[in-house]
Amino acid sequence: MVINNIEFTEEEIEEVDLxxxxxxxxxxxxxxxxxxxxxxxxxxxxxxxxxxxDDLIKAYIQLTQYNKFWSAAEWFNNKHIEMVxxxxxxxxxxxx
Amino acid sequence: xxxxxxxxHRQCEGAITCxxxxxxxxxxxxxxLWYYFGDDSVMRSASREESHQMISMxxxxxxxxxxxxxxxxxxxxxxxxxxSPAAIVAAFEVATTGTTTAAITAGAVGAxxxxxxxxxxxxxxxxxxxxxxxxxxxxxxIKVGGIAEVAVKGKHITLRDIAIYADxxxxxxxxxxxxxxxxxxxxxxxxxxxxxxxTLTIQGIRVENSTSANPGMIIDRTFDLTK
Numbered sequence: 156m157v158i159n160n161i162e163f164t165e166e167e168i169e170e171v172d173l174x175x176x177x178x179x180x181x182x183x184x185x186x187x188x189x190x191x192x193x194x195x196x197x198x199x200x201x202x203x204x205x206x207x208x209d210d211l212i213k214a215y216i217q218l219t220q221y222n223k224f225w226s227a228a229e230w231f232n233n234k235h236i237e238m239v240x241x242x243x244x245x246x247x248x249x250x251x
Numbered sequence: 252x253x254x255x256x257x258x259x260h261r262q263c264e265g266a267i268t269c270x271x272x273x274x275x276x277x278x279x280x281x282x283x284l285w286y287y288f289g290d291d292s293v294m295r296s297a298s299r300e301e302s303h304q305m306i307s308m309x310x311x312x313x314x315x316x317x318x319x320x321x322x323x324x325x326x327x328x329x330x331x332x333x334x335s336p337a338a339i340v341a342a343f344e345v346a347t348t349g350t351t352t353a354a355i356t357a358g359a360v361g362a363x364x365x366x367x368x369x370x371x372x373x374x375x376x377x378x379x380x381x382x383x384x385x386x387x388x389x390x391x392x393i394k395v396g397g398i399a400e401v402a403v404k405g406k407h408i409t410l411r412d413i414a415i416y417a418d419x420x421x422x423x424x425x426x427x428x429x430x431x432x433x434x435x436x437x438x439x440x441x442x443x444x445x446x447x448x449x450t451l452t453i454q455g456i457r458v459e460n461s462t463s464a465n466p467g468m469i470i471d472r473t474f475d476l477t478k
Contacts, residue, residue, distance in 0.1 A: 173429040177436070181472040224468055228458040230393065230417040232425035 158197065159204055159249060161242050168198055170235035174221070183220065190217035194239065204246050215243050383410055385442070386418070387435035391426045394418040395435050399453075406449040412467075416459035444476045451476055 156163045175191035182188065193214040196202040204211060218240040225233045386396025395417050399410035417427050443451055451474040457467025 170429060173433060177429050177433055181470055184469045185471075220468070225458070228415070228417070228427075229424045230426050231458070232428045234425065 156198055159246055161246055163198065163239065163242060167235045167239050171195060171239060174236055188217060190214035190221065208247065211243065211247050215240065215247060218243065385439050387438050389427055389431040393426050395427055395431055406447065407452070408443060408448045409452045409454060412455040412457065413453060414457055414459050440474060440476060449477050450474065
């Protein structure tokens with residue numbers, strides 16, 4: 156899938172779907188986890204980058220926290236979500 | 252100062268031998284014990300191996316020292332569990348009846364070898380410790396599990412400060428994915444449903460070996476187990 160010239164692979168989209176299941180209905184420090192839901196909407200074209208910058212930035216911040224959390228576990232394979240995070244950053248920056 | 256370890260052997264602090272067994276702790280080790288336990292009263296019934304195990308936990312953060320203490324009090328910090336901090340978790344073979352623990356035996360390290368992937372290796376309350384432990388054998392052959400403080404109120408169970416671990420990974424990386432964690436979570440949910448719980452709340456999660464710079468997440472999530 157290509158969004159604004161940035162390609163997301165099938166594996167990355169699948170991993171976002173799994174992470175969404177893992178974090179569905181979860182709050183972190185009182186704040187609802189929305190990052191994977193936002194990404195899913197982005198992949199389904201329900202969210203446009205140019206019209207939802209605030210949600211995308213919030214999603215990016217949550218993704219960095221998610222990555223930081225799992226970085227303590229070398230046994231955990233988080234490479235796809237890390238790649239998605241990097242691509243989301245590029246998406247947001249490209250729009251600026 | 253004399254100690255009596257669980258095997259009944261007297262041991263003497265500061266002596267080379269006492270009843271054939273030495274119990275020499277360095278000043279640094281004594282400080283660690285004093286720092287974490289406030290005084291040495293809790294250590295009076297600990298054997299030398301148990302003392303050193305708790306110290307290594309404090310240094311290595313394999314488990315929090317609080318959990319190490321709970322395991323010790325629960326009487327499960329013995330035998331094969333002393334082989335390594337990771338083995339402590341693997342050594343638990345927990346059987347539960349309803350919401351109470353029916354039996355806990357140590358020394359079951361390696362028991363997972365006969366368990367097929369996708370199966371629950373152990374699940375239940377750790378007797379007397381106020382902890383809930385569960386583990387799951389992922390398709391990669393790695394055992395994924397977690398230890399949490401548990402609170403039960405009627406049909407509602409709360410797991411707090413879950414420490415997630417993977418056993419048998421050695422230096423291997425990227426062996427466990429979100430799919431495995433989801434399978435493990437679902438296995439826990441199914442077991443709690445069977446035990447008659449109606450809701451499960453998870454508060455706080457971290458990975459084993461997390462540091463103060465990366466302490467985990469203060470999460471809150473409630474599952475409706477009646478669905």
